[in-house]
Amino acid sequence: MAATNFTSEQAILKEVVRQDRNRRAIRLWLACVLLVLFGLVLVGGATRLTNSGLSITQWQPIHGVIPPLNAQEWQEEFDLYKRIPQFQLLNKDMTVGEFKGIFWWEWAHRLLARAIGIIFGLPLLFFVLTGRVERKLWLPLAGIFLLGGLQGAIGWWMVSSGLEARTDVSQYRLAIHLVTACLIFAACMWFMRALSPHSNEPAPTRYSAKLAGLIAIMALFQIYLGALVAGLDAGLSYNTWPLMDGAIIPDGLLVQSPGWINFFENPKTVQFVHRLGAYALFIIVAINMIISLGAAPQTTHARRSVVLFLLVLIQAILGITTLLLQVPLHLALAHQAGALIVFGFAIANWRGFYGELPRQTSIVVGD
Secondary structure, three states: OHHHHHHHHHHHHHHHHHHHHHHHHHHHHHHHHHHHHHHHHHHHHHHHHOOOOOOOOOOOOOHHHOOOOOHHHHHHHHHHHOOOHHHHHHOOOOOHHHHHHHHHHHHHHHHHHHHHHHHHHHHHHHHHHOOOOOHHHHHHHHHHHHHHHHHHHHHHHHHHOOOOOOOOOOHHHHHHHHHHHHHHHHHHHHHHHHOOOOOOOOOOOOOHHHHHHHHHHHHHHHHHHHHHHHHOOHHHOOOOOOOEOOEOOOOOOOOOOOHHHHHHHOHHHHHHHHHHHHHHHHHHHHHHHHHHHHHOOOOHHHHHHHHHHHHHHHHHHHHHHHHHOOOOHHHHHHHHHHHHHHHHHHHHHHHOOOOOOOOOOOOOOOO
């Protein structure tokens, strides 16, 4: 019987080693996916900030990988752009050379979007077919892949809003597109963190995990508000801080009718709500840090709370500076990058309260 138990323990140890190796491989894969997603969001931000998003007026998932290769093809692509309101009302003096400048941003964004499908899909298929992914992860990871496919359709749905009656894309669709990208980013971060070793230290308080979840949701909401700000070019006006239009609470926040529409279509209101959201997030993160340091100093949870606070502080400084300098491209992109870093860390911090994902094994030690 002792020999049987020893053999079973060896088998379990071997299985644990195998799962550790597989989990490391999956974490590395998800980290690569997160890196490409991060770049995709930044290139998308640059595409919006340079008004390049409508330069490609057709959705060609396969053929669209190949850019124009000669003068004739460039002219054909430019002629398609000339048909839309953005060219006719805003860029009617644009040359082919200037068109290339906006074309490459949108093409790079679409190329990265296609690449992320391959970078996610092919390794996932390999991991599943070779038994490296635990069965309980099959559906969640497949769901992320399907959400990525839906995101491509959402991207075209967004672009199509600016091809007929508008000179830019709908801020509503832009916000949905960015939030969906962030949900994919969050899901990858969540599972990468779930497969990572965790500290066994208890949470500072019984409410710490819920507070971490609230912070992550608030960070996502701030990104949503930021998308509305970008979609309305709201950051190009009221470039003062802490006052806005000469007041703490400016006039004209509810001038449009019905009143609720101001929160989506009034640039002043949207920027003001984005400011309020930033203040609220800063306060909640500061409270979280104070509670964690007071209840459980010198723990991993307390250290993470400090890092999260510092990230939000840096992000606040970037946001204020971007506003005061009237949204220069490099600072605006740094602010967008900071938002994704804060959100990603908030997701990882939230997941950190739930421990490593339980292992899946059918091997049992004999009595």
